[in-house]
Amino acid sequence: MSNPKVKRAIEIVKEQRYYDSIQGLMSWDIWEGLSKEGQPYRSEVSGYFTKHALNILKSKETEMLVGELKELDDSAFADIYEKAAVKNLIERYTKAVQIPDELQVEMRKFTAEAQRVWQDCIKINSFEAYKPTLKGLFDLKMRVANAINPHANPFDVLCDSVDKGIDTAEVGRIFAALKVGIKDILDQIKDEHAAIDDSKVRMKVETKRIRDMAYDVNTLTGFNYDCGKDSETVHGMCTGVGPRDSRIAISYRGDPWGGMFTMLHEGGHGRYNYGSHPRAIECGVWGGVGGAMHEGQARFYENMVGRSYEFIKYAYPTILKHFPEIKDVSVEDFYKAVNKVTPSLVRIGADELTYSLHPIIRFEIEKEFFNGNIKTDDFMELWDAKYEECFGMRPKNVKEGVLQDIHWASGHVGYFQSYTLGNVYGGQLLHKMLEKTPDLYAQMEKGNFAPVNDFLYEHIHQYGNSAYTPKELIVNATGEELTEKYFLEYLRNKYLKK
Numbered sequence: 001m002s003n004p005k006v007k008r009a010i011e012i013v014k015e016q017r018y019y020d021s022i023q024g025l026m027s028w029d030i031w032e033g034l035s036k037e038g039q040p041y042r043s044e045v046s047g048y049f050t051k052h053a054l055n056i057l058k059s060k061e062t063e064m065l066v067g068e069l070k071e072l073d074d075s076a077f078a079d080i081y082e083k084a085a086v087k088n089l090i091e092r093y094t095k096a097v098q099i100p101d102e103l104q105v106e107m108r109k110f111t112a113e114a115q116r117v118w119q120d121c122i123k124i125n126s127f128e129a130y131k132p133t134l135k136g137l138f139d140l141k142m143r144v145a146n147a148i149n150p151h152a153n154p155f156d157v158l159c160d161s162v163d164k165g166i167d168t169a170e171v172g173r174i175f176a177a178l179k180v181g182i183k184d185i186l187d188q189i190k191d192e193h194a195a196i197d198d199s200k201v202r203m204k205v206e207t208k209r210i211r212d213m214a215y216d217v218n219t220l221t222g223f224n225y226d227c228g229k230d231s232e233t234v235h236g237m238c239t240g241v242g243p244r245d246s247r248i249a250i251s252y253r254g255d256p257w258g259g260m261f262t263m264l265h266e267g268g269h270g271r272y273n274y275g276s277h278p279r280a281i282e283c284g285v286w287g288g289v290g291g292a293m294h295e296g297q298a299r300f301y302e303n304m305v306g307r308s309y310e311f312i313k314y315a316y317p318t319i320l321k322h323f324p325e326i327k328d329v330s331v332e333d334f335y336k337a338v339n340k341v342t343p344s345l346v347r348i349g350a351d352e353l354t355y356s357l358h359p360i361i362r363f364e365i366e367k368e369f370f371n372g373n374i375k376t377d378d379f380m381e382l383w384d385a386k387y388e389e390c391f392g393m394r395p396k397n398v399k400e401g402v403l404q405d406i407h408w409a410s411g412h413v414g415y416f417q418s419y420t421l422g423n424v425y426g427g428q429l430l431h432k433m434l435e436k437t438p439d440l441y442a443q444m445e446k447g448n449f450a451p452v453n454d455f456l457y458e459h460i461h462q463y464g465n466s467a468y469t470p471k472e473l474i475v476n477a478t479g480e481e482l483t484e485k486y487f488l489e490y491l492r493n494k495y496l497k498k
């Protein structure tokens with residue numbers, strides 16, 4: 001019999017999740033069905049539900065309950081899922097009362113306008129024109145951070161709201177080591193990779209062919225389409241509308257392999273969304289912890305599974321069924337082609353090796369800003385200098401430079417670390433999986449994904465939006481503190497060992 005206070009907390013959390021589901025469905029439908037003229041009414045409806053959900057959170061009853069819940073010790077919880085629900089309610093309540101309504105409204109309005117300005121500035125290739133908007137955005141984020149915790153470093157606060165329990169100093173150290181390690185690998189393989197001829201597999205085809213192939217390839221990994229649906233959109237994403245209802249949206253750009261890896265990536269998010277333990281659903285904490293852990297699951301299926309030689313060998317007959325035009329390309333050549341390392345100025349579509357450097361650059365710039373060392377006006381100069389340092393190239397325009405990501409314009413500051421950190425989590429989880437199942441990749445080559453899927457379910461997915469912080473999940477799963485060692489080891493094995 002659950003503690004009555006815990007029981008009430010679960011009821012409120014579940015109710016909040018119902019509101020989230022409505023919002024998730026409505027935002028997914030923005031790409032699926034909403035007409036242009038339908039947008040103002042949709043915003044009105046969305047605002048109505050947001051207000052209702054917030055009213056419940058900010059009620060006297062929730063305030064009192066949260067005060068009482070904070071006094072509970074672990075003996076009040078029947079299991080880890082009840083503890084997660086209580087933690088979730090306390091976090092939601094705290095967030096709702098910390099950031100004043102006016103500031104939240106201001107932020108929403110500003111980012112809507114900022115995204116428009118961002119698009120215009122890309123068109124006219126002007127960072128100069130974007131400067132006031134960028135300054136406004138970062139100033140607003142500073143105010144948000146100060147509202148949440150006026151005593152902490154604002155960058156720590158913002159990163160923590162994305163990746164719970166994150167230690168940005170530690171992440172900075174991990175990233176510095178990664179940068180050195182990745183650049184070292186890159187220096188050794190650059191010329192050899194530049195010589196790889198991938199022309200036979202490069203093609204532009206219609207969306208339907210890509211989608212049907214990507215769907216079948218994703219199914220091979222054990223992705224359950226009874227718990228998820230895919231569709232086409234302008235940018236890739238995955239929304240967990242319900243505990244067994246993951247909506248995958250993919251932007252197909254004519255490149256079959258880009259589409260295939262995106263499906264595997266979003267499929268990783270999708271699995272984490274639908275893979276919660278029944279008790280996590282009963283307690284309203286299904287769907288996974290956000291930020292780096294979610295990214296880590298996606299990047300694991302995209303790269304550590306999807307781009308591996310063994311998986312590609314297993315999937316190749318399926319790929320050829322849809323793309324007979326590459327039947328003369330051997331598995332080895334196909335593997336090399338889709339793993340070709342080509343340093344580029346653009347994050348989206350970057351190869352597996354150099355990808356991690358892109359978010360690191362953004363993380364470093366944000367950190368410098370919040371530490372008071374630079375102003376937003378300096379971002380472009382610093383950005384270009386960092387690309388020169390990492391890749392030996394400088395952007396020719398803002399589209400391939402400082403304005404390439406929508407994140408800042410949409411208010412996602414303190415977010416970029418998630419991508420690279422997700423890779424670090426993946427490397428550490430993979431190392432442990434291999435310890436447990438040394439022939440993990442040989443199993444994948446035979447089509448057996450149970451060792452991967454079961455491991456991730458057992459240690460990560462079942463807990464849903466867990467009571468454990470991402471760092472605790474990693475320590476529990478691997479028995480070690482977070483380290484970049486294993487991700488670097490994975491990259492070295494992949495690119496340097498023949």
Ligand SMILES: [Zn+2]
Pocket residue numbers: 265269294295298
């Ligand atoms: Zn992702």
